[in-house]
Amino acid sequence: MAITRQVITSLLHDGTDMLGTKSLAVKIADESIVSGSLLTVESNHFCVLKSRGAVLNVYETGQYALTTPDKPLLGSIAQGFFGGSSPWVYEVIYVNRAKLLVRSVGVATSEEMAEMAYTVDYYIHVDTREAALQLITHLPFNGHIIDTKEVSDYATPAIEQAINQIVQVTKMEDINEHINEVRELVKNHLTDFLKPYGITLNDLKVLIMPKDERMRELISLQAIGLNPIEAVRYYLALRMAEKGLVSAPNAAAGQPFHIGGATAGFYPLGAEAGLPDGGTPAPSKPGAK
Numbered sequence: 001m002a003i004t005r006q007v008i009t010s011l012l013h014d015g016t017d018m019l020g021t022k023s024l025a026v027k028i029a030d031e032s033i034v035s036g037s038l039l040t041v042e043s044n045h046f047c048v049l050k051s052r053g054a055v056l057n058v059y060e061t062g063q064y065a066l067t068t069p070d071k072p073l074l075g076s077i078a079q080g081f082f083g084g085s086s087p088w089v090y091e092v093i094y095v096n097r098a099k100l101l102v103r104s105v106g107v108a109t110s111e112e113m114a115e116m117a118y119t120v121d122y123y124i125h126v127d128t129r130e131a132a133l134q135l136i137t138h139l140p141f142n143g144h145i146i147d148t149k150e151v152s153d154y155a156t157p158a159i160e161q162a163i164n165q166i167v168q169v170t171k172m173e174d175i176n177e178h179i180n181e182v183r184e185l186v187k188n189h190l191t192d193f194l195k196p197y198g199i200t201l202n203d204l205k206v207l208i209m210p211k212d213e214r215m216r217e218l219i220s221l222q223a224i225g226l227n228p229i230e231a232v233r234y235y236l237a238l239r240m241a242e243k244g245l246v247s248a249p250n251a252a253a254g255q256p257f258h259i260g261g262a263t264a265g266f267y268p269l270g271a272e273a274g275l276p277d278g279g280t281p282a283p284s285k286p287g288a289k
Helices: 076-082 129-138 148-167 172-197 213-223 228-242 248-253
Strands: 023-028 038-041 045-051 054-059 062-065 090-096 100-109 115-125 145-147 200-210
Touching: 023 129, 023 148, 038 045, 045 129, 054 129, 090 129, 100 148, 115 148, 115 172, 129 172, 145 148, 148 172, 148 200, 172 200, 200 213, 213 228, 228 248
Parallel strands: none
Antiparallel strands: 023 090, 023 145, 038 062, 045 054, 045 090, 100 115, 115 200
């Protein structure tokens, strides 16, 4: 025989909130929730009470006594399996009404088919009792929890479609010039997508950058005023410096590295090194040392 639960609450024994900052909804369903138990709803929660699949009520902040419906229904299947009584009568679902942070990441392609990694951070919340009901009706539980990761998984295709709508027709070097346009388009798509789930979108941030780390570094070097050849030199010099090579400054300057009176190391790039247009070394003169 189950022990009657006197108080149902979303607070754990140590006083922490079981929903926290990652859970949108938590379901409690066990046989200790019976008529006469006290249901406690914290100030940052809604609570949906169900009995045998039917929604009985949606509660806001406060404490409420659970009462048996006037005409409880008990199906023949439940009677056959559980000896005339249901294994649990009430199902309590706490819905987080606080503002939660969600992150979606993915890859888009630019006009040149270069891979661009994007990160979208956005805030969501459940605003009303009706919205709480929409959430548990349209978004399935992953076990006993609906968390922000599940929201991200559902929303990612809508975000990816909105971002690609602009990025795919924009050159890689011009994408950041259209970042506000991308942000507004993602915001509109995401707002419309989340609305049927009872989720309100508050604000979002969009970050788009080349997926390849070396490409990001080269673009950063060009952003400080270096031309493409200089950017390559400085990138090479930085990698050489990480390895502890003393010739790194020569790589940055495009000058050969000398030990004593002999040249032993880095040579300049392009025409400065005497390379013809084809990129192969110029033939040496007869008798040259």
